[in-house]
Amino acid sequence: MKFKAFITDNGVNLLEKRFLPVLEKTGKSCHLYLTRDHALFLHNLLNGDGVHSVAQFRKEALFHDYRISSNNDDRIAFALDLSLLLRALRSAVVIASEYSASSSTATRLEIKLVKKLSPNSTQSMPFLTLETRGYKSAVIQDIPISKPLSRAQVTELQSALDSAQDLPPTLVQVPDSNQLLNLVDRMKQVGDVVNVFISKHGDLSVQVSTTLICLGAEFRRLVVIGEQTNAPSEDQNVSAQTRSSRSISRGDGQSVQVSVKHFAKSLQCHLARPDCAFYGIGPQGSCLTVIFQFFIPGTRETDKSISLHCRLPVLDSGSG
Numbered sequence: 001m002k003f004k005a006f007i008t009d010n011g012v013n014l015l016e017k018r019f020l021p022v023l024e025k026t027g028k029s030c031h032l033y034l035t036r037d038h039a040l041f042l043h044n045l046l047n048g049d050g051v052h053s054v055a056q057f058r059k060e061a062l063f064h065d066y067r068i069s070s071n072n073d074d075r076i077a078f079a080l081d082l083s084l085l086l087r088a089l090r091s092a093v094v095i096a097s098e099y100s101a102s103s104s105t106a107t108r109l110e111i112k113l114v115k116k117l118s119p120n121s122t123q124s125m126p127f128l129t130l131e132t133r134g135y136k137s138a139v140i141q142d143i144p145i146s147k148p149l150s151r152a153q154v155t156e157l158q159s160a161l162d163s164a165q166d167l168p169p170t171l172v173q174v175p176d177s178n179q180l181l182n183l184v185d186r187m188k189q190v191g192d193v194v195n196v197f198i199s200k201h202g203d204l205s206v207q208v209s210t211t212l213i214c215l216g217a218e219f220r221r222l223v224v225i226g227e228q229t230n231a232p233s234e235d236q237n238v239s240a241q242t243r244s245s246r247s248i249s250r251g252d253g254q255s256v257q258v259s260v261k262h263f264a265k266s267l268q269c270h271l272a273r274p275d276c277a278f279y280g281i282g283p284q285g286s287c288l289t290v291i292f293q294f295f296i297p298g299t300r301e302t303d304k305s306i307s308l309h310c311r312l313p314v315l316d317s318g319s320g
Contacts (some may be wrong), residue, residue: 001070001148003034004112011062012109014306016093018272020086025093025268026053026310031149032128033077033157034068037233041082045160046153051265051310053165058305062110072151073157076113080128081144086128088141095132095139103162107146108133118141129174140152165309167278169288173223177270177277180206183217190215193315194260198281199253200224201231205240208260218242225278254281258288258312266290266310274308288312 007015009105019041023030026043033040039062043053059066072074073259096107110131127142149157166189174180180191183206184231187194191208195216203225207216218240221231229252235243247253270277274292281288 001076001319002113003068004110005059005063005066007062007109007111008064012089012093013061016059016089017307020082020089021306022269022272023053023055024082024086025271026051026265028083029079031077031079031157033154033161034075036068037073039063040161042157042161045164047159049305049313051312052164052260053269053310054161054308057305061305062274070297073305074231075154077154078126078128078147079156080143084143085128088143091141092130092132092139113148114142163310166282167226167291168282169227170198171225171280171289171291172198172202172219172277173225174204174219174279175222177267178243179217181267181270183215184260184267187215187260188264192260193257194263195255195257196263196281197247197253198279199231199244199247199257200227200229200297201247201252202228203231203243203253204279205244205249206263224281254285256281256285257315258290259315262312263288266312269310272308284310285312285314 002070023041023043029044030053031042033042037059039057039059041053044050045052045054053203059207068076070073089175091111096109110133112129112131114129116127117123118125126145126147128145130141130143132139187208190213193208195207195209196205202222203218203220204222205216205218207214209215221264232246235246238246244253244255269290269292272292275295276293278291278293280291289309289311294306294308295301296303
């Protein structure tokens with residue numbers, strides 16, 4: 001079982017400044033899943049608790065001279081502490097800049113899997129190592145990781161990943177996430193459960209309510225991908241609550257209840273600077289899915305080398 005590669009400048013920027021700080025907010029520990037073509041950071045796919053998060057990168061987006069081999073179809077997966085990886089990467093960036101300031105020779109940042117003897121131990125342990133190479137010296141940082149997953153565990157992880165890629169039948173695009181970010185901070189003060197409603201004609205509403213307070217927001221006529229219908233004219237001048245109730249009764253809308261804490265974590269993904277976000281509810285109200293889209297810089301074309309999405313477990317299927 002072998003893996004090593006050099007992290008590109010673009011890879012360092014993506015991981016250190018955009019994705020690792022966001023993923024760390026989702027959960028301190030995750031699985032790093034390496035294949036022949038991709039590197040994936042996976043949260044909670046092997047258990048039902050918490051937000052399921054999938055950040056996937058084509059190897060060219062992060063690395064060059066990428067080499068991987070294993071007896072399991074060249075697939076390697078292990079758990080690691082994201083805070084340790086982020087700290088090591090930030091330290092490597094500082095070291096590389098110091099090297100660059102004192103030498104015209106370019107520094108190289110190598111990442112690889114190794115086994116080493118830990119202090120006061122007679123048994124070799126696995127590490128993910130970052131090695132910053134200068135002209136005459138190198139700085140090595142070892143990040144402890146779990147024992148790599150077995151063939152059966154990797155198969156289970158891949159099956160969970162395949163399931164997590166299933167798209168809801170209807171997705172609505174939310175153009176401005178700042179309003180939701182500001183709203184969720186106030187929601188935390190009101191309650192623990194948020195009701196999310198999505199319709200096939202482009203309506204999205206989020207609401208937290210108690211016996212005394214009701215706090216929420218409604219977005220209408222959003223861009224719809226997938227199954228869609230035209231909004232009935234008789235629903236134009238009624239309240240959001242009436243509109244959602246009628247839509248659910250007709251079968252062209254769904255609502256689910258999710259944790260406010262989980263909803264807030266999914267919104268933190270906007271710190272990775274996606275260009276837009278889509279919200280959808282799984283079949284039979286199985287989950288709330290949030291898909292973040294990234295464009296190739298300077299264009300409106302989807303950057304297919306990067307993907308990020310979350311699935312929020314449902315507390316109550318609501319209705320629909």
